Amino acid sequence: MGALVRFDADGHWLDTWVCDGLIGDELARAGLAWGRWPVRHFEGSDAEAVRTAYGEEIAALRERFEVRSADRVRLAPGHAGWPALRAQFLAEHTHSDAEIRFFLEGAGLFYLRSGEGYLGLLCEAGEWVALPAGTRHFFDAGAEPDFDALRLFADPQGWIAQPADDSSLPALPLFDDFVEHLLALTGHEAD
Ligand SMILES: [Fe+2]
Numbered sequence: 001m002g003a004l005v006r007f008d009a010d011g012h013w014l015d016t017w018v019c020d021g022l023i024g025d026e027l028a029r030a031g032l033a034w035g036r037w038p039v040r041h042f043e044g045s046d047a048e049a050v051r052t053a054y055g056e057e058i059a060a061l062r063e064r065f066e067v068r069s070a071d072r073v074r075l076a077p078g079h080a081g082w083p084a085l086r087a088q089f090l091a092e093h094t095h096s097d098a099e100i101r102f103f104l105e106g107a108g109l110f111y112l113r114s115g116e117g118y119l120g121l122l123c124e125a126g127e128w129v130a131l132p133a134g135t136r137h138f139f140d141a142g143a144e145p146d147f148d149a150l151r152l153f154a155d156p157q158g159w160i161a162q163p164a165d166d167s168s169l170p171a172l173p174l175f176d177d178f179v180e181h182l183l184a185l186t187g188h189e190a191d
Pocket of ligand 1: 093094099137
């Protein structure tokens with residue numbers, strides 16, 4: 001179950017959406033495209049295997065966002081390079097290209113600025129999101145990352161992160177705290 005949460009400028013948790021239609025509408029208002037595809041099981045650990053399994057869906061995204069290349073990122077708990085990567089992902093940044101991600105397994109949390117506040121978008125398996133070029137954002141996957149995602153790029157060289165001045169960022173809950181709070185709110189137990 002993915003979720004979208006609105007935070008105010010001070011980082012207070014305001015509204016929570018867990019319904020696909022409402023998440024899509026709210027993100028569209030913020031200028032993001034978002035959707036869900038059926039979760040399919042397939043062999044292969046590279047981007048090509050995903051393109052084969054999700055041919056039609058990815059073709060539609062390719063056309064819509066002029067996607068010209070793709071790669072696949074799989075991070076499992078205990079990944080040795082995660083602390084350094086995590087620090088990089090947590091720094092607020094922009095790209096000159098759209099950031100498009102399709103989650104095959106696991107979950108990840110995007111934060112972006114919206115109006116005076118922030119939106120936190122938890123993406124899970126089957127969900128994709130496209131952040132337009134120039135969107136100030138950062139990403140987290142918790143102390144122990146566990147996700148498999150396809151990254152789609154319009155620029156064949158991939159994207160380069162431009163650091164943003166994040167000195168005004170409030171303390172927003174990172175992945176583990178976000179999920180814990182969300183589960184408490186929605187009455188679910190953690191696995
Ligand atoms: Fe990014």
